[in-house]
Amino acid sequence: MGSKTRSWWGWGNVEDAVTGAERAEITRRTAEMLPGADLTVHEAPPIESFEVRASRVQAPPALASIASADVRDRLAHSHGQAFRDVVRALLGRLPHVPDLVVRPTSEGQVVDLLDWCSDADIAAIPFGGGSSVVGGVEPRVGDAYAGVVSLDMGAMDQVLEIDRTSRAALVQAGVLGPHLEDQLRPQGYSLRFFPQSFEFSTLGGWLATRAGGHYATNLTRIDDLTESLRVVTPSGVLESRRLPGSGAGPSPDRMFLGSEGALGVITQAWVRLQDRPRWRAGASVGFADHNAGVRAVRALSQSGLNPANCRLLDPMEAFINAAAPTAVLVLGFESADHPVNASMERALDLCRDHGGSLAEEPRYADTAEQDARTGAADTWRNSFLRMPYQRDALAAQGMIVETFETACTWDRFDTLHAAVDAAAQDAMRQVGAEGVVTCRFTHVYPDGPAPYFGVYAAGKWGRTVEQWDEIKQAVSEALISCGATITHHHAVGRDHRPWYDRQRPNLFAAVLQAGKTVLDPAGILNPGVVIDPSGSSRDAHGPRACNAPGR
Numbered sequence: 001m002g003s004k005t006r007s008w009w010g011w012g013n014v015e016d017a018v019t020g021a022e023r024a025e026i027t028r029r030t031a032e033m034l035p036g037a038d039l040t041v042h043e044a045p046p047i048e049s050f051e052v053r054a055s056r057v058q059a060p061p062a063l064a065s066i067a068s069a070d071v072r073d074r075l076a077h078s079h080g081q082a083f084r085d086v087v088r089a090l091l092g093r094l095p096h097v098p099d100l101v102v103r104p105t106s107e108g109q110v111v112d113l114l115d116w117c118s119d120a121d122i123a124a125i126p127f128g129g130g131s132s133v134v135g136g137v138e139p140r141v142g143d144a145y146a147g148v149v150s151l152d153m154g155a156m157d158q159v160l161e162i163d164r165t166s167r168a169a170l171v172q173a174g175v176l177g178p179h180l181e182d183q184l185r186p187q188g189y190s191l192r193f194f195p196q197s198f199e200f201s202t203l204g205g206w207l208a209t210r211a212g213g214h215y216a217t218n219l220t221r222i223d224d225l226t227e228s229l230r231v232v233t234p235s236g237v238l239e240s241r242r243l244p245g246s247g248a249g250p251s252p253d254r255m256f257l258g259s260e261g262a263l264g265v266i267t268q269a270w271v272r273l274q275d276r277p278r279w280r281a282g283a284s285v286g287f288a289d290h291n292a293g294v295r296a297v298r299a300l301s302q303s304g305l306n307p308a309n310c311r312l313l314d315p316m317e318a319f320i321n322a323a324a325p326t327a328v329l330v331l332g333f334e335s336a337d338h339p340v341n342a343s344m345e346r347a348l349d350l351c352r353d354h355g356g357s358l359a360e361e362p363r364y365a366d367t368a369e370q371d372a373r374t375g376a377a378d379t380w381r382n383s384f385l386r387m388p389y390q391r392d393a394l395a396a397q398g399m400i401v402e403t404f405e406t407a408c409t410w411d412r413f414d415t416l417h418a419a420v421d422a423a424a425q426d427a428m429r430q431v432g433a434e435g436v437v438t439c440r441f442t443h444v445y446p447d448g449p450a451p452y453f454g455v456y457a458a459g460k461w462g463r464t465v466e467q468w469d470e471i472k473q474a475v476s477e478a479l480i481s482c483g484a485t486i487t488h489h490h491a492v493g494r495d496h497r498p499w500y501d502r503q504r505p506n507l508f509a510a511v512l513q514a515g516k517t518v519l520d521p522a523g524i525l526n527p528g529v530v531i532d533p534s535g536s537s538r539d540a541h542g543p544r545a546c547n548a549p550g551r
Helices: 020-033 071-076 083-090 107-120 177-187 203-209 252-256 290-301 315-322 341-353 375-395 410-431 464-481 497-503 506-519
Strands: 100-102 122-127 147-152 159-163 168-172 226-233 236-239 265-272 279-287 309-313 327-335 363-365 399-405 435-445 448-458
Touching (some): 083 399, 083 464, 107 122, 107 147, 107 265, 203 265, 290 448, 315 327, 327 341, 375 399
Parallel strands (some): 100 147
Antiparallel strands (some): 159 168, 226 236, 226 265, 279 363
């Protein structure tokens, strides 16, 4: 990764972008699915074409060496990686650009930065890998601040200590996923946390957004892997006690997990490690009836088998991303302690009980180097890793390609699925974008699934952001109305605020407001994310995403 160049406008590395035969193939498949789509390729504008105002603030001498006013740097920190971010960059529309990018190398510099911002009335936007898809790192804070800085934590990226007895590690928050695993691997450990953004997201970002990893059951969320946190706030530094569990009142960690930098800046954390797995099993199970596949997954989630992968793709998702003719369950088990053959065989029995069938026998591996993925699962994984790059390529061809996710209890899923599909289809018709809606399960719990929906629609170049905003608003209303959550693992940011404000109890909002007043009295930390600055007349939201109604 060291020799590659990060894209300033889109996902990942410039060298890994979709080109040549890969672009030709996805263009062909898209044209077959949506024959009326205009798939003309539009290139990103040159950096020099953006009119970026001069920085309104200058870093104090103590921070000058770690501050950057470079235009390319500022533009790269002006947005996240949602569809709307990518398209706005392609259209040359990036109106919210930070005045400075500051990269602290120590906790002391984080303290100094927050002191300066509080005294000078400068908004500070914590920034990890920049992979937010909900406006969480966008400096969309209105004009009531003297300036805005992007607080890039990437220079604080070391594993500081490993406690082998307790199997835990003290890690700085700015470490990217691959660099974290590279530091743990020689010791035989893994955090075992692999979101799709793994290569371009940080531990601090995972913690601040309550992220979900790749694994489908058991330790699925970063919450489960957090032992303690150390957080810098404008009012001081706090650190929770390392404990395997505690009944001593509300957990301080829980206050900052998911706070998205609005209450403090997470600088380091003790995290629970896993031994690197040795035994693996993988299988792909086909279901002619998607509803039968849903019932099979529910049985699996309530069986206590805890598969590492239990990803159900509906027929359209399976066709687009796994080249499969029916709904497909991508199933996997792994262990560092024992063979998993028996678990796989029992899981396959449950699938057969619900009409599942195997196109090929399951694969087993008993060394860390072996791969246990089967045909459809391997096709899915390759597509999964390339999805963000392919999304960017199709976005540049006028397609609306975006996802939204949620979670609900099992008894609500059928109603939710139908409501979301109807809302998305109706919204696409209203905005004149012919398309399809797909669904897959990313995580499953004994009491409910986390459905992840995809929209593939032929948009009108120059209007695809507005078209998507209308679709997003419609499906978000459906999610909240059906009793689901506005987000399972993509966080709240600025884009989900209108629906998060309706999901959370009003008294809890008041508690959060009081907490922000104590921790961030000047209201400079990521204004508009999760909770507004207390008693402030500032328009922290800026323009409402998705043209959503106010609270």
